[in-house]
Amino acid sequence: MVSVVGVAHSSSRIEDPKGDYVNLREAQAQNADDDDANNCCDDGVGDTGLVITRSRCWLVWWWARLIILLVFAGLLIAVSFKWVVPFLMNKEIIPLLNWERKTFSKPVLAAIIFASVAVFPVILIPSTPSMWVAGMTFGYSLGFLIIITAVPIGVSLPYFIGTLFHRRMEDWLGRDPKKASVIRLAGEGNWYHQFKAVTLIRISPFPYIIFNYCAVATNVKYVPYLLGTLVGMVPEIFVAIYTGIMIKTLADASNDNHALSATQIIFNVLGFALSITTTVIVTMYAKRRLKGMQKEEELLV
Structure with a gap:
């Protein structure tokens, strides 16, 4: 009776370490999967943030170019109003308008x-x-x-x-x-x-x-x-x-x-x-x- 109990007890001792080993391997594998998933999520977030940053930089550069273009166009128009337009008016537009009004x-x-x-x-x-x-x-x-x-x-x-x-x-x-x-x-x-x-x-x-x-x-x-x-x-x-x-x-x-x-x-x-x-x-x-x-x-x- 004692030997049977001892065998049963020793058998449980043999199985417990094996069971712990198996559970440890499963836990390590699960942790590795979780780490990979976290790394993937981090990479995705990083890529998304990079795309957003590039989009913002492109938008800022587009508006900067537009403002520079408008300023340049404004200066060009102002110069034209000051010197070029009066010359054309006196030589071409005014004679044409006067002829049109008289005719x-x-x-x-x-x-x-x-x-x-x-x-x-x-x-x-x-x-x-x-x-x-x-x-x-x-x-x-x-x-x-x-x-x-x-x-x-x-x-x-x-x-x-x-x-x-x-x-x-x-x-x-x-x-x-x-x-x-x-x-x-x-x-x-x-x-x-x-x-x-x-x-x-x-x-x-x-x-x-x-x-x-x-x-x-x-x-x-x-x-x-x-x-x-x-x-x-x-x-x-x-x-x-x-x-x-x-x-x-x-x-x-x-x-x-x-x-x-x-x-x-x-x-x-x-x-x-x-x-x-x-x-x-x-x-x-x-x-x-x-x-x-x-x-x-x-x-x-």
């Missing part, structure tokens, strides 16, 4: 501006100078009204003319797949998608005259094409009108033989810089949204 009445000039904005895009001639004249002569309200009523004609005629050369337009787009991929966004999706794409294309720096003829090759519907064009051209029209008003202000100052005061120069420079900055920001946003729409279309395909 045409305001109703006739409004008709000329309307006709040029409506017809020039059809024959591939930029109509921006006509918008400048609208700003110089009629200001914001009436100038905008004249231009915006002529734009539908200027973009509709090329659209319908392009239908006669639909096959040639498609072949032409096929030669430049990168630009064609942007234009073809106008013909994708539903009515609202087409309207949004046309609006963004008009805001972006894509050539205005070329898109008038190429749009039909994307199979975009006429109504979203027209409405998107009207909305997308609003920033460009206001910048052109503002430019015309500023030219007229400088011409009047030169014609009266007195220089602009420091306050007038500062306000004109700030206003011009603000209009350019706003245009650049809106254009960058339009380009980014177009790229986003391109990626969405590629994912769907």
Whole structure:
């Protein structure tokens, strides 16, 4: 009886150390796994922090470059206002304005501006100078009204003319797949998608005259094409009108033989810089949204 108990007791002594050894190995393995997991988490956090730091540095550098560019542009504009602009005004702009005022009445000039904005895009001639004249002569309200009523004609005629050369337009787009991929966004999706794409294309720096003829090759519907064009051209029209008003202000100052005061120069420079900055920001946003729409279309395909 005693021997049996002793054997049982000795057996338990033999198993206990073995069991402790096994548990120790399992504990060491578990600790090693935990250390590896912690190291991985630390590396992940480090990589994320590095990415965030780089992103912040890039953002700071981008804003610094933008500020430097704006300061340089402001100085350049100020120098132009002081010396270059008066010379051009006396030699070119003032004689042209005087001839215009003596030759045409305001109703006739409004008709000329309307006709040029409506017809020039059809024959591939930029109509921006006509918008400048609208700003110089009629200001914001009436100038905008004249231009915006002529734009539908200027973009509709090329659209319908392009239908006669639909096959040639498609072949032409096929030669430049990168630009064609942007234009073809106008013909994708539903009515609202087409309207949004046309609006963004008009805001972006894509050539205005070329898109008038190429749009039909994307199979975009006429109504979203027209409405998107009207909305997308609003920033460009206001910048052109503002430019015309500023030219007229400088011409009047030169014609009266007195220089602009420091306050007038500062306000004109700030206003011009603000209009350019706003245009650049809106254009960058339009380009980014177009790229986003391109990626969405590629994912769907």
